[in-house]
Amino acid sequence: MGLRATFSYAGRVVNPIAQPLPTRTGGFGGAAGLIDYLKDHSVTHLIDATNPFAAQISRNAVAACAAAGVPLIALARPPWTPGPGDRWTRVPDVAEAARSLGSTPRRIFLAIGRTEISVFEAKPHHHYLLRFVDAAKERPALPHHDIIIDRGPFAETAERDLLEKHRIDLLVSRNSGGEGARAKIDAARGLGLPILMIDRPDAPQRHEVGTIEEVLDWIAHSVTDRGV
Ligand SMILES: NC(=O)c1ccc[n+]([C@@H]2O[C@H](COP(=O)([O-])OP(=O)(O)OC[C@H]3O[C@@H](n4cnc5c(N)ncnc54)[C@H](OP(=O)(O)O)[C@@H]3O)[C@@H](O)[C@H]2O)c1
Incomplete structure (x- = not known):
């Protein structure tokens, strides 16, 4: 054209x-x-x-x-929907995701990008696995965390290995939809892990x-x- x-x-x-x-x-x-x-x-x-x-x-x-x-x-991109084997709890936004984390320390893969990580400073007793596209200029003010610098798309087997290696027991994800980011959702299902799924804004x-x-x-x- x-x-x-x-x-x-x-x-x-x-x-x-x-x-x-x-x-x-x-x-x-x-x-x-x-x-x-x-x-x-x-x-x-x-x-x-x-x-x-x-x-x-x-x-x-x-x-x-x-x-x-x-x-x-x-x-x-159409949002993801839960299927058989998925253990989702849906929350309306990042603030509610942070609020709904319990008092028992957990090992959480916080797959929400960089911009709203600070919301989880109110829950410092958990261990967070963070994945960013670029190295952070400042370290997040989370006492227990690991950072991975990597860029999708990711394969389900690699996501599964990552979840196992870091002994993740909860995935926090935004419902981005599409294929490039869904491997972590499939990997969590395969391992029987629960997901806090953040709904899209209107x-x-x-x-x-x-x-x-x-x-x-x-x-x-x-x-x-x-x-x-
Ligand atoms: N923006 C993205 O590309 C992007 C990608 C992945 C994830 N997200 C997620 O979306 C949430 C909000 O992020 P956000 O602050 O980037 O978006 P936003 O809240 O929709 O946008 C905030 C401001 O950033 C500027 N902006 C956003 N996208 C732009 C674009 N494509 N071209 C030019 N300017 C743009 C605009 O500034 P002006 O008002 O000055 O024009 C806009 O008002 C975060 O959780 C973030 O992780 C955003």
Whole structure:
């Protein structure tokens, strides 16, 4: 189709995976800043393919596109659902996940990324296994923890080995959905481990699809010879 497109990153990862398209990094300055960006760069279509837990940028995108008259589509990975053998307890957010950890010290794989780790400082008696994409600038203020620097996708056998090696007895995960991050869920099921599964925040009303093919179809049907 010969379209021009740009990836936008929040800048949370120091070394993002290289992409075959131009990228820009950093916030726009709220919905108002995003409106300016859309206009300044003559953007004709916006694809919201962000993480389902990045709720603010998704709200901003809906508001900015409505104001600027730019059509928006969201690529949202379907959430995981528990199946036979899964031992899930669902919680609405990270704060509730931390609150629901008991007083008996546990060995927890806290697979929630870096931004909300500090919430668990209120539960310092547990041992936490943390996995980040980049080395942390500051060590988390958790008295008992191990950090692994690694980037998915991960294989189920490797996740199982990790859970066993660190003698994990509870997995705390966000319901990110998709294939790349689900190996830890499958590994926990295989080992009979319980999971505290954090539900997604509500997404705004928007045109949402579950596959890249549907996004490409949407572009193909809505792009004129003007391009993106
Ligand atoms: N953002 C991500 O790519 C991402 C990826 C994986 C997981 N998460 C998870 O989502 C939760 C919230 O993370 P968050 O603070 O990054 O998201 P957020 O709460 O949705 O966004 C906060 C602000 O970051 C900027 N921002 C976010 N995504 C952007 C993008 N793609 N391009 C440009 N600016 C962007 C925007 O700043 P302005 O208002 O200044 O435009 C936005 O208002 C965390 O738990 C995090 O671990 C986020």
